[in-house]
Amino acid sequence: MPRLESSPLGVTDILFYTFAGGPEKFTLMSGQKLGPITVAYETYGTLSPRHDNAILICHALTGDAHAAGISREDGRIGWWEVLVGPGMPLDTDRYYIICANVLGGCKGTTGPSSINPATGQPYALDFPLITIEDMVRVQKELLDYLGVERLLTVIGGSMGGMQALCWTVLYPGMVASAIPIATSPSLSAQGIAWDEIGRRAIMADTNWDNGNYYAPGHPRPESGLAVARMVGHLTYLSEESMANKFGRRLRNRDKYSYSFDVDFEVESYLKHQGDIFIKRFDANSYLYITRAMDYFDLRGENATLAQAFAGTQSLFLFISFSSDWLYPPAQSQLMVEALQEAGRGEAVEYFAARSPYGHDAFLLEAQQQGPVITRFLERVRREKFKKGA
Amino acid sequence: MPRLESSPLGVTDILFYTFAGGPEKFTLMSGQKLGPITVAYETYGTLSPRHDNAILICHALTGDAHAAGISREDGRIGWWEVLVGPGMPLDTDRYYIICANVLGGCKGTTGPSSINPATGQPYALDFPLITIEDMVRVQKELLDYLGVERLLTVIGGSMGGMQALCWTVLYPGMVASAIPIATSPSLSAQGIAWDEIGRRAIMADTNWDNGNYYAPGHPRPESGLAVARMVGHLTYLSEESMANKFGRRLRNRDKYSYSFDVDFEVESYLKHQGDIFIKRFDANSYLYITRAMDYFDLRGENATLAQAFAGTQSLFLFISFSSDWLYPPAQSQLMVEALQEAGRGEAVEYFAARSPYGHDAFLLEAQQQGPVITRFLERVRREKFKKGA
Numbered sequence: 193m194p195r196l197e198s199s200p201l202g203v204t205d206i207l208f209y210t211f212a213g214g215p216e217k218f219t220l221m222s223g224q225k226l227g228p229i230t231v232a233y234e235t236y237g238t239l240s241p242r243h244d245n246a247i248l249i250c251h252a253l254t255g256d257a258h259a260a261g262i263s264r265e266d267g268r269i270g271w272w273e274v275l276v277g278p279g280m281p282l283d284t285d286r287y288y289i290i291c292a293n294v295l296g297g298c299k300g301t302t303g304p305s306s307i308n309p310a311t312g313q314p315y316a317l318d319f320p321l322i323t324i325e326d327m328v329r330v331q332k333e334l335l336d337y338l339g340v341e342r343l344l345t346v347i348g349g350s351m352g353g354m355q356a357l358c359w360t361v362l363y364p365g366m367v368a369s370a371i372p373i374a375t376s377p378s379l380s381a382q383g384i385a386w387d388e389i390g391r392r393a394i395m396a397d398t399n400w401d402n403g404n405y406y407a408p409g410h411p412r413p414e415s416g417l418a419v420a421r422m423v424g425h426l427t428y429l430s431e432e433s434m435a436n437k438f439g440r441r442l443r444n445r446d447k448y449s450y451s452f453d454v455d456f457e458v459e460s461y462l463k464h465q466g467d468i469f470i471k472r473f474d475a476n477s478y479l480y481i482t483r484a485m486d487y488f489d490l491r492g493e494n495a496t497l498a499q500a501f502a503g504t505q506s507l508f509l510f511i512s513f514s515s516d517w518l519y520p521p522a523q524s525q526l527m528v529e530a531l532q533e534a535g536r537g538e539a540v541e542y543f544a545a546r547s548p549y550g551h552d553a554f555l556l557e558a559q560q561q562g563p564v565i566t567r568f569l570e571r572v573r574r575e576k577f578k579k580g581a
Numbered sequence: 582m583p584r585l586e587s588s589p590l591g592v593t594d595i596l597f598y599t600f601a602g603g604p605e606k607f608t609l610m611s612g613q614k615l616g617p618i619t620v621a622y623e624t625y626g627t628l629s630p631r632h633d634n635a636i637l638i639c640h641a642l643t644g645d646a647h648a649a650g651i652s653r654e655d656g657r658i659g660w661w662e663v664l665v666g667p668g669m670p671l672d673t674d675r676y677y678i679i680c681a682n683v684l685g686g687c688k689g690t691t692g693p694s695s696i697n698p699a700t701g702q703p704y705a706l707d708f709p710l711i712t713i714e715d716m717v718r719v720q721k722e723l724l725d726y727l728g729v730e731r732l733l734t735v736i737g738g739s740m741g742g743m744q745a746l747c748w749t750v751l752y753p754g755m756v757a758s759a760i761p762i763a764t765s766p767s768l769s770a771q772g773i774a775w776d777e778i779g780r781r782a783i784m785a786d787t788n789w790d791n792g793n794y795y796a797p798g799h800p801r802p803e804s805g806l807a808v809a810r811m812v813g814h815l816t817y818l819s820e821e822s823m824a825n826k827f828g829r830r831l832r833n834r835d836k837y838s839y840s841f842d843v844d845f846e847v848e849s850y851l852k853h854q855g856d857i858f859i860k861r862f863d864a865n866s867y868l869y870i871t872r873a874m875d876y877f878d879l880r881g882e883n884a885t886l887a888q889a890f891a892g893t894q895s896l897f898l899f900i901s902f903s904s905d906w907l908y909p910p911a912q913s914q915l916m917v918e919a920l921q922e923a924g925r926g927e928a929v930e931y932f933a934a935r936s937p938y939g940h941d942a943f944l945l946e947a948q949q950q951g952p953v954i955t956r957f958l959e960r961v962r963r964e965k966f967k968k969g970a
Binding site for chain 2: 224395487
């Protein structure tokens with residue numbers, strides 16, 4: 193039964209758009225072809241006649257299209273409810289906001305758990321490898337279908353920020369601005385390593401069965417996926433926030449159990465994070481999406497980041513968080529400097545927020561991000577959508 | 582066949598001491614009893630008649646008794662060869678050096694893979710939970726057997742540092758000095774969480790079989806143990822050292838494979854670390870030893886660290902490394918301040934080394950640690966072993 197909480201935006205519906213269903217398939221960056229592709233998305237607000245109020249929200253690794261409001265499907269509140277809604281910084285009364293589940297996902301958009309029309313069975317590992325660029329090109333198909341000619345901004349945190357960056361390079365004329373939050377122009381060696389550990393944890397689970405676990409009655413690689421999630425989750429928190437939240441507090445006991453049971457609060461929390469995640473996410477999607485993140489390199493064929501940014505036309509607002517050690521502020525700083533080097537310094541704003549919440553701050557720090565985003569969007573409207581522009 | 586490399590110390594032998602073999606068992610901190618207990622150890626150098634030159638080296642999570650020289654058993658070079666040997670800071674020509682495998686280990690000392698005399702089968706999970714204090718009390722039994730009445734110093738990094746700290750509290754009169762390196766008076770919530778993820782990864786492997794994988798022909802939980810090792814290993818490195826060593830370099834290819842094969846150098850490295858580890862370490866020992874680390878809290882029954890240190894009599898040399906985010910310098914600083922608060926400020930030295938190598942620096946940074954250790958040991962001899970003292 194849907195658990196209906198309260199949301200100023202009210203109930204929202206998930207919608208679907210399918211394309212490349214004919215003989216003409218969609219060509220991926222790898223050269224492989226895929227079709228049909230269904231995109232699950234939600235929209236909030238109304239597109240203005242001048243097309244000057246469209247905002248695309250891009251989600252992170254485990255997100256989905258349901259950014260705000262109450263899902264009619266399951267009663268869940270959207271994952272960015274703190275920023276999206278009537279009167280909010282991403283104001284659904286003023287803006288037309290679109291959020292779509294990424295290609296390769298498991299929340300309605302075509303991914304490894306979707307049915308392969310060639311076999312009538314789920315793709316599993318027959319699903320082709322995808323990239324951040326592919327995700328963005330699928331979003332472009334959706335916007336074309338929705339009749340959105342120009343974006344006021346494209347915004348997202350973490351992998352959502354990678355997509356926002358990719359948009360400015362792939363479709364420079366279409367993106368008035370971008371707000372890449374807590375993100376990076378490419379993962380560091382450490383970032384790739386964390387992703388690889390998550391994948392190894394999933395593949396180490398014998399129930400994973402080389403990806404073929406979708407048949408009814410076949411057990412799911414839940415233990416492996418839970419470990420992958422625990423590793424990921426830990427990289428999203430900061431030592432400081434964990435010390436504040438858990439410290440060395442014991443869970444429902446006043447002395448050690450001298451066993452491998454849950455003794456510490458932090459163990460209980462981690463276990464809970466793993467347990468809820470395996471109910472809502474597909475292990476193969478986790479493999480494909482983390483791989484897309486590893487492969488992302490904003491430079492593309494360019495030698496430097498500055499060269500990659502040289503062809504962009506967007507205004508940029510970068511946001512980073514002081515305690516984010518997975519996507520540290522230095523990576524945002526690098527992009528600011530590359531844009532300056534590309535002669536686009538006046539197009540760049542950078543808000544280096546102080547926060548104890550680590551990488552997860554992009555989901556939590558509404559008070560800090562909100563006013564900065566609001567003011568930036570006003571600048572974008574002023575500079576990019578002048579009367580007659 | 583032993584692979585004999587060169588070592589100034591030459592070939593070293595592993596030795597064994599067994600105690601608590603009779604009806605009188607060894608009582609653990611948990612209250613459980615264990616016996617007989619065999620301790621695997623090595624010694625280098627000769628004990629002086631005045632017992633003023635004995636040094637106990639304590640190893641970290643995955644270490645063993647073979648700290649230096651060439652193992653007669655398998656030709657391996659010792660894990661702290663950079664600091665231990667003739668003319669080295671831990672000078673085998675001057676000092677009598679002892680290193681023992683910890684209780685719960687899998688390198689000769691009694692642990693979960695040892696035979697339970699009650700059943701004739703390996704203990705597996707019937708092995709009782711152990712603590713750092715238990716490890717230290719077993720080392721004390723060994724020193725009594727060896728006739729060592731006093732230690733010039735007890736030294737170790739990471740979990741070895743926890744043991745060194747524990748020695749100063751449990752046996753204050755016996756320990757002239759301690760050198761706790763890259764360590765902590767207790768794990769942070771984040772530290773406990775990393776350990777718990779390693780354990781979950783092992784337990785998620787169906788081959789783990791609730792710990793009962795020792796029978797001939799039974800597969801070992803190698804996939805799970807490899808994932809645990811990869812997670813651990815990554816926490817021992819710094820982002821900086823990984824960026825320098827691997828960056829985003831591809832492995833034997835010039836473009837992406839668009840597959841889940843090894844594309845990046847860092848993936849290949851991680852895989853290698855997992856592969857070699859599963860050949861040398863027992864998964865159940867990994868569970869028991871990480872649990873002992875979680876449980877360690879130098880405060881014991883005291884309210885504060887300062888109170889715990891108040892009864893110590895040792896001189897202390899703390900060493901930390903700037904890029905160590907698992908045991909950050911702040912944790913050493915905390916202990917320095919606690920000793921000052923306990924009125925023992927004059928007994929404390931603190932060397933906060935700059936290093937790019939993360940937690941692993943304690944195994945690598947011989948050039949930085951060596952002179953500091955040499956000078957400190959001279960001070961200890963001067964102040965603690967004066968003629969007639």
